[in-house]
Amino acid sequence: MQVDRGRFLLFVSTLAAGGAAGYLLSEKDVVPHLADRAAAPPEPLPEPAHVLELPASTELTSAKAACDDSAGEPGDCPAIGLPTAEGGCGGLAAMRCADFKKTMKPRVAERAVSCLNKLTAAERCDPKRIELCAHVALMNACDDSSAESVTRSCDAIAASCTGASKTECALAMSGLEEIGREAMTECAKKHCNDKGVLGCEAASLTAQK
Known part of the structure; x- marks a missing residue:
């Protein structure tokens, strides 16, 4: 039997080419990295940083200053005015101011004396207006009712x-x-x-x- 050498070589070449093509096609299906990378799912995002949590026993409180009427410094008392006969009311405001400093706690007296010094000359002649300064200062004092x-x-x-x-x-x-x-x-x-x-x-x- 005689085989045409030219035809035989052509046949072998055809088989070799077809086998190589089939191998590449099969490798694409079997090995994932040969597939289109664009079709790959996105990588997951990193987990957020750990949030510091305070223990259950931790309490956040705002500092509140304690009420203290022992800290205070009353100012100078009003100057003694003219005698009543000359149109003034004498030392009424000055006398009551001295009482406030002796009978009241320092900070309370400070408020009462400050009020007296803000009064006009006419208001310092009004006993009720003077007593109002004392009343307002006392009503704003720290609670000491349990003493x-x-x-x-x-x-x-x-x-x-x-x-x-x-x-x-x-x-x-x-x-x-x-x-x-x-x-x-x-x-x-x-x-x-x-x-x-x-x-x-x-x-x-x-x-x-």
């Missing part, structure tokens, strides 16, 4: 002055020094009907002598 001397003094006032309010008494007493609490107690006992508790809250030390 033993306050309880004792207000009980004594309530016992001798019918209808006296222990609540009002404690409010006024809170801003007073011991000497002021004693003066207020004596005033309320003597002037229960005409002044009452609040009328004696900044009692004059001169009147108690």
Whole structure:
């Protein structure tokens, strides 16, 4: 049997080419990295950084300054005015200012004296306007109603002055020094009907002598 050499070589070449092409096609399907990389799914994003958590027992609180009427420095008292006969009212404001400094706690007295110094000359001649300075300062004092001397003094006032309010008494007493609490107690006992508790809250030390 004779085989044409030319045809045989052509046949072998055809088989070789077809085999190589088939190998490449099969490798593309079997090996993933030969596929189109654009079709690959995106890589996952990195996890977020760990968030610091406070222990359950940790409490965040804002600092609140304690109320303290012992820290304060009253200013100078108003100058003594002209005698009443010459159109002034003398040393009324100056005298009451001195009382405030002695009977009130430092910061409370500081507010009361500051109020007096802001009054006009005419207002310093008005006893009620002067007492209003004392009243406002005392009503803004730190609460000291649980103090033993306050309880004792207000009980004594309530016992001798019918209808006296222990609540009002404690409010006024809170801003007073011991000497002021004693003066207020004596005033309320003597002037229960005409002044009452609040009328004696900044009692004059001169009147108690």
